[in-house]
Amino acid sequence: MTTNPIPKRRILLVDDDMLTLTTIGQVLRQAGYETAEASSGAEALQVELEFSPDLALLDVVMEGMSGIELAQHFQAATATPFMFISARGEAEIVRQATEHGAVGYLVKPFDISQIVPAVETALGRADEIKRLRGRESSLTSALAAGRETSMAVGMLMAKFHTDRDSAFDALRSYSRSNRRKVNDVAATLLDAEDMSNAFRTLLRGKSGA
Numbered sequence: 001m002t003t004n005p006i007p008k009r010r011i012l013l014v015d016d017d018m019l020t021l022t023t024i025g026q027v028l029r030q031a032g033y034e035t036a037e038a039s040s041g042a043e044a045l046q047v048e049l050e051f052s053p054d055l056a057l058l059d060v061v062m063e064g065m066s067g068i069e070l071a072q073h074f075q076a077a078t079a080t081p082f083m084f085i086s087a088r089g090e091a092e093i094v095r096q097a098t099e100h101g102a103v104g105y106l107v108k109p110f111d112i113s114q115i116v117p118a119v120e121t122a123l124g125r126a127d128e129i130k131r132l133r134g135r136e137s138s139l140t141s142a143l144a145a146g147r148e149t150s151m152a153v154g155m156l157m158a159k160f161h162t163d164r165d166s167a168f169d170a171l172r173s174y175s176r177s178n179r180r181k182v183n184d185v186a187a188t189l190l191d192a193e194d195m196s197n198a199f200r201t202l203l204r205g206k207s208g209a
Contacts, residue, residue: 008034009123012053014044014070015085016062020108024057024085024115031116041065045073053080055123057106060086060096071100081126083118085110103129152186155193 011033015021018039025035036051038044041064048056056074058067067084074080083104104122106115149171156167171189175182 008032009055010034010036010051010053011119012036012038012044012048012051012056012080014038014041014056014062014067015059016040017059020059020085023112027112027115028119033119041067041070041073044070048074048078048080055103055119055126056080056082057085057119058082060084068096068100071102075101079130081122081129083122146183146186148186148190149183152189155190 011028013021013024013028013035014037015024016039021037021039025037028035036047036053038047041062044056044058058070060067067086071082071084074082081103082101083106084102085106085108087108103125104118106118149168152171153164153167156162156170157164160167162170171185172182175185178185
């Protein structure tokens with residue numbers, strides 16, 4: 001029995017310094033990554049469409065389109081996470097990198113041994129962001145699709161003093177373990193709560209009689 005090999009993570013390198021492109025590319029390929037290279041922002045836009053990278057390393061200062069401008073395009077039009085590389089490590093550049101959603105930062109001249117750990121850290125952060133966005137999207141879709149689900153999540157939040165994500169995760173986990181639809185479980189949960197409230201009212205009435 002043969003197993004399919006795990007696909008290599010794809011890294012897009014964008015820098016107008018050919019030495020930097022060559023150096024980083026060699027290091028990452030030796031570490032098992034698949035790379036594509038672009039020497040300008042305009043070229044990077046085309047390569048990104050064809051290559052579908054898991055991460056882009058963008059030089060901040062380039063002629064024509066800067067790395068910051070390229071990052072803005074990635075944020076607006078693609079789901080490609082990015083980190084910045086630059087010969088200038090001033091606080092202002094780091095601030096801009098953070099504001100534009102960078103998942104990492106590498107300052108030139110860099111130690112060769114720092115490249116792979118920096119990329120691995122950036123990929124890990126990008127994966128976590130993607131996971132959180134996916135969960136939020138799933139939650140939003142579920143709440144929009146079912147009135148019962150939305151009401152049940154609200155009920156769990158109030159009853160157990162928890163947040164929306166935790167309440168939905170509990171509802172979804174119970175549904176999966178019992179092989180039922182989330183909305184069906186939510187409806188059952190609401191019915192049980194309504195019944196409990198009805199008995200509570202009856203019992204309080206008898207106590208006061």
